[in-house]
Amino acid sequence: MTQLYEQLFRRKSFHRFTKPFKPLSTEQLDTVKQYFSLCEPLVQDIRTLLRIVPVGQTTCRQGEYALLLYSERKDGYLQNIGYLGEQLELHLAKVNIGACWYGMGRPKEREYEGLHFVCMLCIANQDEGCFRTKEAKLNRLDAKDIWEGEDAYHLAPVVRMAPSACNTQPWLVIEQDNTLSVHRVFRKRGIIPPFLVPYYQSIDIGIFLLFLELAMSHKQISFTRTLYWQADDLKQEQYSLR
Template identity: 90%
Template sequence: MRGGDEMTQLYEQLFRRKSFHRFTKPFKPLTTEQLDTVKQYFSLCEPLVENIRTLLCIVPVGQTTCRQGEYALLLYSERRDGYLQNIGYLGEQLNLFLTKENIGACWYGMGKPKEREYEGLHFVCMLCIANQDEGCFRTKEAKLNRLDAKDIWEGEDAYHLAPVVRMAPSACNTQPWLVKEQDNTLSVHRVFRKRGIIPPSLVPYYQSIDIGIFLFFLEVAMEQAGLPYKRTLLLQEPVHTGPVLTATYLVNI
């Protein structure tokens, strides 16, 4: 589990973060020191899946198809079992760090860089970023377009985690997750609810990244609640359609 101070800071950012589909202008240019700090933080992020090589490349948004923000954070990875979930898990750690630093960010799923490969790794996804004033971020009182907690959680939610994890971002706000709680076990499933503008063939791709984001939200919420857990990942997906079991957590062990 993460250190107390670090975990508390991450937990607080769950409520502050927002997806900046439009950045408030004018914004102060990001400094070299800020960008170096972002790179350093990513190098220290905890992976979901060990031994998958990943890299972060920061480029001006003009070098991508994105037209929002100032810079794009390009996430590259080896293609191995769980690499999409891993990128979501890593990228959301970065997203919450950016929020703490008052750097606005948005997962820009359909964006493409000029370099589709970088040092032998494949481009997976990007975030666009720009400095934003502190008041531009979400407050706990702000309205949030999310499913009700009861719609993403089956079981009694004994530890009151659902109201927190329902805030997780997802591509086109599809919210492709369902947690089933039984005894002291949480089973996290990737489910299809809608696809928005995502091409049908790419739905599993983006929603696998989303599940990685969700797992990080869930773990931060559990750690804030002081709940020890043992995680088991299921990374080889079945060929059938329907709910895909992604991870189980034995809680309060």
């Protein structure tokens, strides 16, 4: 998974795809399915499934295909889908397939093989030059606004780039005594209906955790992970650095 680090700087959310784009081949789609089967979960023992359907079979009207992510409903399943789906998005960037998390999109089948639909990404082939460069401007909070503590390893400038629904960026890292605590915090909701804010921002936290772990692995920081799904202060995860 560490090979995805460079894609943190290259990925972008394709809210509009550059046309015309070359149709995705059967071989490309098969590779996407195979890659998802190899993705590392955040939470073990949660059954997930990826379906790929033409966007016309969903409420999405962007791109060529939709990647439908299904899951069992267990503690941490939303964060797990964010963690898995973002691995997939970063891999797609690596092979010049543009992608965008399409939170409000819906498929025809809300349940499939006993699993519940969680979220989707829309995808299409894009030219290499359509992706972000390290010099591109990014509409994100400053590193100091998402990190409390010294940030001894300079991780905040990297993890601040994580995408989120309506760019709400619902995360805060507290660094203390060689421990990183990740909290889900409310900043804004954009156009997300109030009752769906915890749903989508939990997926966002899974995306953020992947960014954080890739950044730590790149810095060769070893850590142990502890998950907290029921914490009163909405703490999501804690890393003890070694």
